[in-house]
Amino acid sequence: MADTIAFIDLQAQRRRLGAPLEAAIKEAVEGGQWILGPQVAEFEKSIAQWAGVKHAVACANGTDALLLILRAWGIGPGDAVFVPAFTFAASAEVVALAGASPVFVDVLPDTFNMDPASLETAIALVKKDGALKAKAVMPVDLFGQPADYRALEPIASREGLKLLCDTAQGFGGLLDDRRAGAIGDAAATSFFPAKPLGCYGDGGACFTNDDALKDRLLSLRMHGQGSDRYEHVQIGMNSRLDTIQAAILIEKLKIFSEEIEKRNAVAQRYNDAFAGSNRIKTPLVIEGAVSTWAQYTLQVADRAKIQAGLKEKAIPTAVYYPIPLSRQPAYAAYPSAPVPVSEALSGHVVSLPMHPYLSQTAQDRVIAAVLANAG
Numbered sequence: 140m141a142d143t144i145a146f147i148d149l150q151a152q153r154r155r156l157g158a159p160l161e162a163a164i165k166e167a168v169e170g171g172q173w174i175l176g177p178q179v180a181e182f183e184k185s186i187a188q189w190a191g192v193k194h195a196v197a198c199a200n201g202t203d204a205l206l207l208i209l210r211a212w213g214i215g216p217g218d219a220v221f222v223p224a225f226t227f228a229a230s231a232e233v234v235a236l237a238g239a240s241p242v243f244v245d246v247l248p249d250t251f252n253m254d255p256a257s258l259e260t261a262i263a264l265v266k267k268d269g270a271l272k273a274k275a276v277m278p279v280d281l282f283g284q285p286a287d288y289r290a291l292e293p294i295a296s297r298e299g300l301k302l303l304c305d306t307a308q309g310f311g312g313l314l315d316d317r318r319a320g321a322i323g324d325a326a327a328t329s330f331f332p333a334k335p336l337g338c339y340g341d342g343g344a345c346f347t348n349d350d351a352l353k354d355r356l357l358s359l360r361m362h363g364q365g366s367d368r369y370e371h372v373q374i375g376m377n378s379r380l381d382t383i384q385a386a387i388l389i390e391k392l393k394i395f396s397e398e399i400e401k402r403n404a405v406a407q408r409y410n411d412a413f414a415g416s417n418r419i420k421t422p423l424v425i426e427g428a429v430s431t432w433a434q435y436t437l438q439v440a441d442r443a444k445i446q447a448g449l450k451e452k453a454i455p456t457a458v459y460y461p462i463p464l465s466r467q468p469a470y471a472a473y474p475s476a477p478v479p480v481s482e483a484l485s486g487h488v489v490s491l492p493m494h495p496y497l498s499q500t501a502q503d504r505v506i507a508a509v510l511a512n513a514g
């Protein structure tokens with residue numbers, strides 16, 4: 140049997156990064172400042188510069204990054220935050236953890252991202268019901284593509300809603316020359332290892348151009364500290380990025396632009412190969428956008444058949460996401476606009492191996508197996 144194809148090949152990336160990566164890790168360990176050491180500030184500066192945003196505040200993971208921002212804005216009980224129904228649970232979880240209410244919005248069938256028309260429906264629903272006060276909208280850059288901020292930004296600004304971009308999967312993508320991370324009142328990303336820019340453990344970051352927000356985030360991530368380490372001006376959290384992770388991220392950021400290009404080449408090859416099949420729907424990237432391809436996700440009629448057929452050929456697949464959040468036991472009681480697209484997608488999506496080091500031979504194996512099992 141042929142070798143198993145890696146869904147994401149982080150060891151290939153590690154081999155490529157080689158000695159400088161090993162040296163950076165060694166230096167971080169020997170430096171002895173393991174929490175918020177100098178590499179963290181250096182990384183915050185370089186990633187902010189890379190994304191074209193004024194401030195980056197690193198923290199313990201992407202979930203915390205979202206929560207820190209919501210808390211810094213004072214979002215809490217009685218507040219509504221609009222979240223897509225088709226996303227990873229963390230997007231809604233943080234709203235509930237802040238004490239506010241997620242309100243679910245449907246997504247578009249070709250990009251998987253928040254549907255502006257459904258956002259309007261959800262806003263109207265909250266206003267009519269009157270129990271919650273609409274405070275923020277949290278589009279998710281799902282699978283790597285920036286949400287359609289051209290349509291979402293004007294709605295947020297008209298309604299006086301804060302725009303928080305959950306760019307855990309899409310950090311570094313582009314929309315009209317703006318990087319995901321630099322869009323919105325604030326953005327949050329994850330450095331979970333499998334993300335396009337990941338570290339060797341958990342990590343995350345908040346991004347903003349707002350100086351006052353940056354100061355509140357710095358305090359919140361350190362137990363709400365004031366001007367002195369042991370003065371606490373607000374109830375904070377312990378959410379910091381380890382120095383060793385920052386050292387790894389500094390090295391990985393150096394090759395990130397090139398890796399995004401390589402992911403796009405793989406996606407283009409997949410798109411071209413599947414374009415002729417009327418049994419397979421390929422993901423759409425809107426005009427003027429660049430995806431980081433955190434996932435390459437098809438819509439197929441018979442998902443079980445494709446998954447079984449690929450498994451037989453030692454090709455892994457994954458389903459993101461099998462149940463919309465609005466139907467999850469933990470979230471079913473929260474308000475929701477009608478989400479028929481999220482419902483339909485959850486039954487038909489399947490993600491294929493995608494990473495910058497996927498050889499053309501491996502791509503061809505994936506393509507042949509998908510075409511052979513598509514119907």
Ligand SMILES: Cc1ncc(COP(=O)(O)O)c(C=O)c1O
Nearest residue numbers: 200201202227229230307329331
């Ligand atoms: C869309 C989305 N939001 C938030 C998160 C949370 O990130 P983390 O796992 O670093 O807490 C993730 C990743 O897991 C995600 O995919």
